[in-house]
Amino acid sequence: MSDDFFPVPGDWASSALMDRAARDADYARSIDASHDYWLERAQRLDWITPPTKSDESSFAEADFGIQWFADGVLNVSANCIDRHLAKRGDQVAILWEPDSPDEAPRRYTYAQAHEEVCRFANVLKSVGAKKGDRITIYMPMIPEAAFALLACARIGAVHSVVFGGFSPEALAGRIVDCDSTLVITADEGRRAGKTVPLKANVDAALKHCPGVKHVVVVQATGDAVTMAEGRDLWLHEAAATVEADCPPEPMNAEDPLFILYTSGSTGKPKGVLHTSGGYLLWAALTHELCFDYRPGDIYWCAADIGWVTGHSYIVYGPLANGATTLMYEGVPNWPTPARMWEVVDRHQVQTLFTAPTALRALMKEGDAHVKATRRTSLRLLGTVGEPINPEAWRWYHGVVGEGRCPIIDTWWQTETGGAMIAPMPGATDLKPGSATLPMPGVVPQIVDTEGKVLEGAIEGNLVIARSWPGQMRTVYGDHDRFFQTYFTTYPGKYTTGDGARRDADGYYWITGRVDDVINVSGHRMGTAEVESALVLHESVAEAAVVGFPHDIKGQGIYAYVTLNAGIEPDDDLRQLLVKWVRTEIGPIATPDVIQFAPGLPKTRSGKIMRRILRKIAEGEVSAQALGDTSTLADPSVVDNLVANRHG
Numbered sequence: 001m002s003d004d005f006f007p008v009p010g011d012w013a014s015s016a017l018m019d020r021a022a023r024d025a026d027y028a029r030s031i032d033a034s035h036d037y038w039l040e041r042a043q044r045l046d047w048i049t050p051p052t053k054s055d056e057s058s059f060a061e062a063d064f065g066i067q068w069f070a071d072g073v074l075n076v077s078a079n080c081i082d083r084h085l086a087k088r089g090d091q092v093a094i095l096w097e098p099d100s101p102d103e104a105p106r107r108y109t110y111a112q113a114h115e116e117v118c119r120f121a122n123v124l125k126s127v128g129a130k131k132g133d134r135i136t137i138y139m140p141m142i143p144e145a146a147f148a149l150l151a152c153a154r155i156g157a158v159h160s161v162v163f164g165g166f167s168p169e170a171l172a173g174r175i176v177d178c179d180s181t182l183v184i185t186a187d188e189g190r191r192a193g194k195t196v197p198l199k200a201n202v203d204a205a206l207k208h209c210p211g212v213k214h215v216v217v218v219q220a221t222g223d224a225v226t227m228a229e230g231r232d233l234w235l236h237e238a239a240a241t242v243e244a245d246c247p248p249e250p251m252n253a254e255d256p257l258f259i260l261y262t263s264g265s266t267g268k269p270k271g272v273l274h275t276s277g278g279y280l281l282w283a284a285l286t287h288e289l290c291f292d293y294r295p296g297d298i299y300w301c302a303a304d305i306g307w308v309t310g311h312s313y314i315v316y317g318p319l320a321n322g323a324t325t326l327m328y329e330g331v332p333n334w335p336t337p338a339r340m341w342e343v344v345d346r347h348q349v350q351t352l353f354t355a356p357t358a359l360r361a362l363m364k365e366g367d368a369h370v371k372a373t374r375r376t377s378l379r380l381l382g383t384v385g386e387p388i389n390p391e392a393w394r395w396y397h398g399v400v401g402e403g404r405c406p407i408i409d410t411w412w413q414t415e416t417g418g419a420m421i422a423p424m425p426g427a428t429d430l431k432p433g434s435a436t437l438p439m440p441g442v443v444p445q446i447v448d449t450e451g452k453v454l455e456g457a458i459e460g461n462l463v464i465a466r467s468w469p470g471q472m473r474t475v476y477g478d479h480d481r482f483f484q485t486y487f488t489t490y491p492g493k494y495t496t497g498d499g500a501r502r503d504a505d506g507y508y509w510i511t512g513r514v515d516d517v518i519n520v521s522g523h524r525m526g527t528a529e530v531e532s533a534l535v536l537h538e539s540v541a542e543a544a545v546v547g548f549p550h551d552i553k554g555q556g557i558y559a560y561v562t563l564n565a566g567i568e569p570d571d572d573l574r575q576l577l578v579k580w581v582r583t584e585i586g587p588i589a590t591p592d593v594i595q596f597a598p599g600l601p602k603t604r605s606g607k608i609m610r611r612i613l614r615k616i617a618e619g620e621v622s623a624q625a626l627g628d629t630s631t632l633a634d635p636s637v638v639d640n641l642v643a644n645r646h647g
């Protein structure tokens, strides 16, 4: 916790979209006159049929459901492209910075993006894709990834983007779960000078996905890949043979727009489903309020399109607002730790939105890399993905932004569609490490473990008391799981899974997950997923995975592994298991530590006591830290775990 306080700079208060008084009045109205407020806000979108209904959601079991603007009709792709053509057809919509600084950037105006998306959409139609079909997208960070999303939206198909760093196994699971019949990929991706064999990964995945009829392949690197006759087609070849225009499909506001898989505390990843009207409004509105976008600005969200941040703040929010959105193919520290700042200078970026893990990694390399660049174009700096430690906040503010740029720390989740608690640069005084105050219509509460609402300055579990337009609508294919996961812990409220503290000024400080989800370099992971991967290995009898504090990643992965009888633990096996998890899930799930454990601490009913495993992983092994171990079936396993601790 830090006591620093950064008031809104005078020039921001007078020039921004909203100052403090405007924000307070706007928030009050969003709560007190919610129906009128949201119908007015919805007018920022282009509707084929404007809605007359707003929020019709209920968190209660009897009439459970989330529904917004249910009689409205629109098309998301038309909102992101077509409606800008008259006014800013020649303005750059997508500005692409390649992995290698020696390669030339690419630029697409709104007019060019329109043709790219229309042709892409017509190619999808030519292989039979239609409204309601699920299409899996497995792409590198190239403009065609954005075009693929928008092409799906244009024809009313539901996209499911799978992060390009996931393994063929993880990809296959996600394709099968939502019954995709079509996959969009590229020959290869590039990251930090290395190639990622995307098409080969798709080929491997499709051995387990009999439902997939076609694969549309974008030529990115031009290296040779295998194309399956009758199944696979090159985008550039097919696009040349179709019409340059594709009329947008009219969609009900509640028609699905996309599925995005995310990790929870139990079971396999959930297909978070977002719909068209409410999601787009939320992405666009929060993009405008948080980043105070102004025409002509170059806006850069350095996320990957495989995560929700890429969906909402590289593609949908900024394009709905007619912005120039910068898409970066590479990683923050390649070829040197100055790369991000060089990109800022090269493209004269006004707004940069990135993750604390990237900042911590760059901060470690020293200030000289930053100071070697000018960064005079920067006006605003954003962060997302995990709690930002005050030290990284101050470095971002003082060194990167030279004290001039507000830090917009946005707290939200895949489930929320867009920012929920975040500052507005002209209205909100900042405190390093606090995401500050709720967005319009958002009613956060802090509850104790019994669900009692706590008032005033207090710490507890963060819940949201009423629906907002960007809320997820269901878990794809499992509506009951949606209700059970988010609305039963504290009945009548949306459970975020995060802990939070509210201070005397009403500011929120997110303290991190209170469930078995860990956050590794801003990537969200269920400990259960890593455990399932480990126990799939023939040598492993049992595994328990916990997070532990990590300087750069925020949290690291600590795995306790019990081997099958007769298997000898050694370093080779340890390496093998690390590799195994990378193959099963992907490099983001690489365990930092594997500790072989002859037994795990279990209660008499067989439940693993993770509290104890977390303490040991954190290095807190005093009797006081470990707490009461007398309820364990075999308390002596703890001594063994402590004695053989790693690190």
Ligand code: 6R9
Binding pocket: 262, 307, 308, 309, 383, 384, 385, 386, 387, 388, 409, 410, 411, 412, 413, 414, 415, 435, 496, 497, 498, 510, 512, 513, 519, 522, 523, 524
């Ligand atoms: C957008 C995104 C969601 C979880 C969330 C929380 C953590 C995200 C944060 C933050 C503190 C912030 N989180 N932003 N914690 N401050 N500004 O990251 O979505 O991948 O679903 O992760 O990330 O724990 O519950 P997602």
